[in-house]
Amino acid sequence: MHIPSPDEVRAIAAIAEPTIRNLRITQCYCELSTAFIGRTGPVANWCTFATWASKQAGQSIRREDLLRSMEARLNLAQLEELKLVWRVAGELGINGGLEQRLHGIIRNAWLASITDRISDAVARGNRKVFEEIGWEFARFFSLCVPDEAFDQQRLDTFCAEFRPGNPPDGQQYLKQAFTNYYQAFFEQDPQLRTELQLLANLEIGFHEQTRLQPEIAASLNAALAVDIEMVRKQIIDSFFPPDSWLARIRLAYLKITGKTSRLDAAIDQLMNRLQGIVRGLLTTHLMTLTIPPDLRLSLGKDLNKPYPAPLLQLSCAGLLAMLSEIDPTPDSVAQSGAIDWADLRERIHFIAELFRCYHFDTALYSDAFTPQQVATMKDGKLPAGRL
Template identity: 45%
Template sequence: MDTPTSPTVPTLAEVERIATLADPVIRNLQITQCYHELSAVHAGRCSPGANWCTFATWASRQAGQTIRKEDLARTIERLTGSGSLAERAARRLAAVARRFGSRLQADEILKILWELVDPEAVVERISVAVARGNKKVFEEIGWEFARFFAACLNDAAFDAAKIERFCAALRDGDPPEGQGYLRRAFNHYYRALFTADAKERAEFLLMANIEVGFHEQTRLQPEIAAALNAAVIDPTAFAERLIVAIFPHGGLLVAGRRLLMGLAGRPTPLQVAINAFVETVRQELRLIITDHLMTFELPDGVILRLGEDVTGEFPPLLREIANAELRALLACVDPTPNSLCRSGAVDWADFPDRVHFIVDLFRSRHGAPELFDPPYTPEQVADLKAGRIPVGRL
């Protein structure tokens, strides 16, 4: 584990500077590095055990791949691959269209669809949504960690009045507008600083991590939904393009439109087939994008598929939970509070599924020392802090 011996505490001014960077790629790289530094500072005072910034380091690094659009276009291109749901649906649509005089083949139908989907625009929308979420979380939660470290981290003894003053600056209420969960989290982080018992400290840290994570994920819901729904297909526009392709001569367009809506205004078999095709494509695009966003690489090379159960086991200190407040919290956010079973989040847009996965990730990896490894080499850090995109794997 390459944890710095004397990490520099990121200041509020540094967090603010990073959050206001205009370039989303450089901003993400600096956010990731800043999370690592915040994580190391906390670990230097309150270890062993991961804090929220420890996990945020690797989540932000993963987000960077999407922000930089790495492999995303090739991922979306799976839509038109042989054997894909879209390809099979296109064959069915072509068969229905032939009954109305069409000579279009499945690959021609997919070409029309591909033009409407506009993969470059989809990739851009996903990148923008993820970058927006990366910035939103950092400028709020990264700021609060830096503020907490500046105000409280070096206290020699528990000071109830000081932590109360710190938390008073956080807004009442639940997220997305309220910061009540952050209030509870920083109270628990503060109590962990002065707890000699290792198990008690681990439970305070886990509880605080879950509370920050719950706030974070609530705040991120709009950006996650925007990323997953980035591929917008207008069924009317697709139907119009298809009719033009079936009847390339303008004089037949009126007759062609009647093939979409009958005289009674009800959908014809062709329109029904078009609607079924578009819905199939929408579902497959969402699955493809979800699969891309739901891959999480840990520093030890382990790849977590967020649609699958969290692997591993709970560390000894967290195998059984003694803290009644933590038990109550787990009962609210974890349907299987003492097991990793059914922790996979099939739909990353589903908030309870997502939180369940994250809670089990926090608990199972709480004592993993590799999480404190630096995300970038010293040379890469020098470049990214200078505003340059480093060479090598990021």
């Protein structure tokens, strides 16, 4: 069983190419999860969930089907705002290929820019979390996991590296989490051991999600971040080509006489409408998590999986205190769906329920990739097959 070292984590985080880096991050999480389960038994740890979240992120980083999906679901031909642009353009004497030109600009300039922004934001978040938390798990393995007896001095040495304070800058929750993991290694009461492990997962999850807030907001708001002035200019240039002096003279005349104001207004209406539609599509795309064996969870819907029996009734004071802060519906998955994934409180509520419901789900311990895919990615190449 391969256990990634801190140096290996650092080397993976330093990979410049985002697609290969994401694959290596996902595989490293899987290896860390497997090794951790070897120490704790069949209980999910934070790396278990991180494996599948990172694999899901890879789809966005690779831009898999996102552009095509947005194009298909936009249904441009039926948008009244697009028809308005055509009508106003026709009234200004602009004819011939309007539909094709507008579709091309929306697809090639605007939607492509959005998918690029999403890919960049997700890749940044993927690396940001891994180079911090993946590193700490590898460091934990090298220093504390092999212990056969509780060693307070060794634990203190490990925890001394953490920055005090709350996230996003402080690492107090990470310190608490790894302390709880370590205590769980030696806890004789099986119920308390299970609750300490869940508490540690939640503490890391809270730290992670707080740190990821800028990247998640950037992904969901990618449609709003594209320079609308740039898109408007491209549309105007397609109607009045810069290389045609007659067209530019005509454009200047229309501007002087105020006749382009309706066209500008129509373009603004179109872009506002498109932004709203695409924001919804991006929310649906990004609020999806696929876990083994091909279970596709919508993060906007309540979980329908019951709590495992050992986690129906909780007694660990630290866990109860943590849940009182992040779970507004105690001991119930009701209202666990996050309406807005950019809202940290909604997001962490869903994650708390996810961690609790799937704490003993052995399907999550599956390999993320085939042995051949792992060998290929570790050779710095993109593996074949489904990723």
